[in-house]
Amino acid sequence: MTDEDSGPDAAADDVADGDGDDAELTYADSGVDIDASEAATAALIGAVGDSEGDYAGLLDIGDRYLALATDGVGTKLLVAEALGDYSTIGIDCIAMNVNDLVAAGVRPVAFVDYLAVEDPDEDVSEQVGRGLDRGADRADIELVGGETAVMPEVIQGLDLAGTAAGLAGKDDVFEGVAQPGDAIVGWRSSGIHSNGLTLARTAATRTHEYTDPYPYDDYETIGDALLEPTRIYTDLLDPLHAHGVHGAAHVTGGGWTNLERLGDHRYVIDDPYEAQSVFGFVQEEGNVSDEEMHRTFNMGTGFVAAVDPDRASSLADASGGRVIGRVEDGDGVAIRGLEL
Numbered sequence: 001m002t003d004e005d006s007g008p009d010a011a012a013d014d015v016a017d018g019d020g021d022d023a024e025l026t027y028a029d030s031g032v033d034i035d036a037s038e039a040a041t042a043a044l045i046g047a048v049g050d051s052e053g054d055y056a057g058l059l060d061i062g063d064r065y066l067a068l069a070t071d072g073v074g075t076k077l078l079v080a081e082a083l084g085d086y087s088t089i090g091i092d093c094i095a096m097n098v099n100d101l102v103a104a105g106v107r108p109v110a111f112v113d114y115l116a117v118e119d120p121d122e123d124v125s126e127q128v129g130r131g132l133d134r135g136a137d138r139a140d141i142e143l144v145g146g147e148t149a150v151m152p153e154v155i156q157g158l159d160l161a162g163t164a165a166g167l168a169g170k171d172d173v174f175e176g177v178a179q180p181g182d183a184i185v186g187w188r189s190s191g192i193h194s195n196g197l198t199l200a201r202t203a204a205t206r207t208h209e210y211t212d213p214y215p216y217d218d219y220e221t222i223g224d225a226l227l228e229p230t231r232i233y234t235d236l237l238d239p240l241h242a243h244g245v246h247g248a249a250h251v252t253g254g255g256w257t258n259l260e261r262l263g264d265h266r267y268v269i270d271d272p273y274e275a276q277s278v279f280g281f282v283q284e285e286g287n288v289s290d291e292e293m294h295r296t297f298n299m300g301t302g303f304v305a306a307v308d309p310d311r312a313s314s315l316a317d318a319s320g321g322r323v324i325g326r327v328e329d330g331d332g333v334a335i336r337g338l339e340l
Contacts, residue, residue, distance in 0.1 A: 024292075025199065025206075025287055055101070055104045056068060056106055058106075058173065063169070064168060065170065066165065066167060067104060067165070067166040068163055068164070068165055071100065072093065072161030073089050073092045073096070073160045074194055075198050076092060079197070079201065079223050083210055086127035088229045089227075090160070091134055092135075094164070095139070095229065096230060096252070099234075102240075102250070103303070104173060104176070105172050105237075108140075111139075112146050115146065115148045116160075117158045118156055118157055125148070141234075175246050178262040179246055180327055182307060182326065182327040183325075184267065184325040184326060185304065186272065186303065187302060187303045189273075189276075190228050191228035192298075193302060195254075199282070199292075203285045204281070204286075209222070218277055230302075240319075246307060247262045251302050255296045256340055257333060259333050266333075266334070267327060267333045267334070269324055269325035271322070271323070272299065276300055279300070295340055
């Protein structure tokens with residue numbers, strides 16, 4: 001993938017008109033109710049008590065923090081299963097964890113994985129391991145162990161998750177709160193990453209199979225487009241620290257509403273990266289609204305940071321990003337006039 005546009009002219013710019021039976025698809029329709037999920041998460045947090053940190057749990061160990069983040073690959077695994085290709089999901093597993101550490105200002109150092117399977121399969125395990133090794137190399141971290149559990153009465157197929165550990169000096173952890181007047185710098189995603197796959201899969205398979213040819217030049221099959229590995233953003237840590245960013249966000253579950261984790265302000269995005277062709281394909285096949293697309297997916301921009309406006313261009317130049325918007329008084333997220 002490059003930073004150039006590479007898809008249909010209307011890639012996530014316009015909603016496809018419904019053709020009679022082609023009802024507009026939402027994330028909730030496909031099986032994931034974000035409001036219910038957030039309520040359940042809040043109940044869990046309330047039961048165990050507050051913890052320090054947002055994207056990562058922080059433990060004070062004296063002169064620095066030990067940080068931990070845990071996440072999995074999600075239903076992207078079902079695409080891998082359909083194609084019989086598990087070679088990249090390990091990259092996703094590491095990416096989803098280390099990117100959350102980066103959003104907190106923490107340098108990832110180690111990773112442990114948890115692979116749960118219905119039936120052990122040497123070839124599948126080797127493919128998963130190969131992806132984990134590639135992900136660790138991209139993130140510049142060590143794989144320090146893991147666990148494989150065979151649970152035929154619990155698991156159908158397999159599930160892959162893991163935990164990343166990181167270290168940060170007390171002054172390195174980002175404040176996590178943007179300020180009105182800040183500029184927002186963004187960095188391109190590699191595609192859908194590992195969030196919103198339930199909606200993407202449901203839309204893509206309404207009239208197609210994963211093995212059908214992809215309608216644009218980017219990939220061979222539809223499944224290949226959905227399996228594009230999540231981009232890893234650990235290379236941003238040094239420039240983010242050097243430019244004193246106030247806070248950063250990994251644009252994952254909840255799409256662009258993740259910006260609201262930087263504080264109760266108004267986030268105006270007037271120059272986001274163009275969405276890759278896969279987003280236009282999903283939107284057209286599922287007749288998904290612009291609002292639903294932006295509340296579910298990264299839409300081409302996978303990571304953002306709020307920084308003093310006089311340092312924004314320098315940060316963008318030093319890291320391969322670009323200034324995509326600004327922080328104002330108010331509330332909500334507006335992307336090219338679209339209110340979320």
